[in-house]
Amino acid sequence: MDKYLYTCDYCAKTYVPKRRYKQRFCSNSCRVNSHKRKNKLSPAKPDAGLKAPTEKPHKEGISMAGIGNATIANIVTEVGKSLLIKEEDKPVTKAEFQRLADKLGQRYILIKNMDARADGAPAYFDTTLQEIVHLKFLPPWK
Numbered sequence: 001m002d003k004y005l006y007t008c009d010y011c012a013k014t015y016v017p018k019r020r021y022k023q024r025f026c027s028n029s030c031r032v033n034s035h036k037r038k039n040k041l042s043p044a045k046p047d048a049g050l051k052a053p054t055e056k057p058h059k060e061g062i063s064m065a066g067i068g069n070a071t072i073a074n075i076v077t078e079v080g081k082s083l084l085i086k087e088e089d090k091p092v093t094k095a096e097f098q099r100l101a102d103k104l105g106q107r108y109i110l111i112k113n114m115d116a117r118a119d120g121a122p123a124y125f126d127t128t129l130q131e132i133v134h135l136k137f138l139p140p141w142k
C-alpha cells in the first residue's frame with residue numbers, strides 16, 4: 001500500500017493527506033497561514049474573498065463535479081435577477097413561487113402583508129404544501 005506522501009505548501013513538511021488531490025497543506029493552520037501570507041503579499045488582488053473556496057463541502061442539489069465556480073455564480077445571478085423581475089412586474093403565481101423557492105433552496109417565505117397569529121407566530125408561505133402556515137421558529141433551511 002502506498003501512502004501518497006504530500007509536501008505541505010506552507011511548512012514543507014511531508015505528510016499523508018487525508019483527502020488526496022485536494023489537500024495542499026499538512027494542517028488547517030498551515031492552510032490558514034498560507035492564505036494570510038498570500039493576502040499580505042498581494043493585498044490588491046481584486047477577487048480575493050469573492051470566490052467560494054474550492055474545498056467547501058458540496059451543497060445538496062448542485063454537483064460540483066465539472067461545474068466551475070463561474071457557472072455557479074451565473075446561476076445565483078440568474079436566480080437573483082428573476083426574483084427581482086417577479087417582484088416588480090406582476091403577482092407571482094404559486095408555481096413560479098415554488099420554482100423560485102426551490103432554486104433558492106428555501107421552503108418557507110415570510111409573508112409581509114399578513115398578520116401574525118395570536119401567539120405571535122408570523123405567517124409563512126410553505127412552498128412545499130403550497131399553504132400558508134404560522135411558525136414560531138423556522139426550521140433550518142434544508
Ligand SMILES: [Zn+2]
Nearest residue numbers: 008011026030
Ligand atoms: Zn504544514
